[in-house]
Amino acid sequence: MQNKIIPPLCFVVLLFTGALFSSGCSESNGVTTLSMAHSLDTKHPVHLAMKQLSESLEKNSGGTLRLEIYPSGQLGSEREVIELLQIGSLAMTKVSASSLEAFVPSMQVFSLPYLFKDNRHFWQVLNSDLGKELLEAGTPYRIRGLGYYDAGSRSFYATNAAIHSPADLAGQKIRVMNSQSAVNMVRAMGGSATPVSWGELYTALQQGVVDGAENNPPSFYLSKHYEVAKFYTLDEHTAIPDVVVISERVWQGLNAQQQQWLADAMAASTQYQRALWQSATEEALDAVRLAGVKIIQPDKKLFQDSVKNYLSQQTSLSPLIERIQQLDSAEENHHE
Known part of the structure; x- marks a missing residue:
């Protein structure tokens, strides 16, 4: 039976x-x-x-x-x-x-900037017991x-001027997902975070409702946002699965x-x-380059420094952050 x-x-x-x-x-x-x-x-x-x-x-x-x-x-x-x-x-x-965090609070941890050391650390966490706990x-x-x-790493793109540092975000309306964590991160960097639905974003960029947005290369390319946003800054602030x-x-x-x-x-x-x-x-990065997009490789430390105070305030997520950091430390010790 x-x-x-x-x-x-x-x-x-x-x-x-x-x-x-x-x-x-x-x-x-x-x-x-x-x-x-x-x-x-x-x-x-x-x-x-x-x-x-x-x-x-x-x-x-x-x-x-x-x-x-x-x-x-x-x-x-x-x-x-x-x-x-x-x-x-x-x-x-x-x-x-990020969309899940409004329903599952612990998912907020993935929206924290510069949480993972590299792609190896990212997948080490997702495949760990902690990753399974978050799924459940x-x-x-x-x-x-x-x-x-x-979903790769998310980076800023803009319609009017290149973003070389957080200082360039001042006065800029940056589209974010409907996520309080994303709003807080952009504000910490000095930008004006503006939630806009994905389906409405092309028009919002085109009409100047927002001055820029942030996303991974394939989404930037396939959405055709590169047609109206000609500056793409690979600051890679978050890796949100x-x-x-x-x-x-x-x-x-x-x-x-x-x-x-x-x-x-x-x-x-x-x-x-x-x-x-x-x-x-x-393929996405190659395609947007050919379409005339200027790709900027910024000093990531400037962006990391801009969110240090914000990260220190995330006390409710501290236990999860510590476990994520410990996983990376354990892997490093394993290879020594």
């Missing part, structure tokens, strides 16, 4: 718009389909990794468990899809850890993390075998996405 595939419990929710949206999972003719939404372009390496996730899941399950993906913000902003996920109207989504921290809020995708999450209600509706199929597919997708991300970053 334990090996029998039991269709997951599904939910139908009447949206505030009055339209009837199908539940996050559905079952038909012995096939269970999970719905997944995200805000990125279909050429983005994260979307391509989700397609691979879907293919792996179907292969693992012999076609009995499938994933239906809704890209490009079709079902709303990151905050909106998280809310759909909480009530089981959506099964899965990919969101930035959302279960009381009906959100379960399945795994991390690489993307997190693949599933509705806890939907997860609990899956049986143990289905959960394992999904976990295995997620693990394979993570490795696939990491390789994609590296090449996509290099």
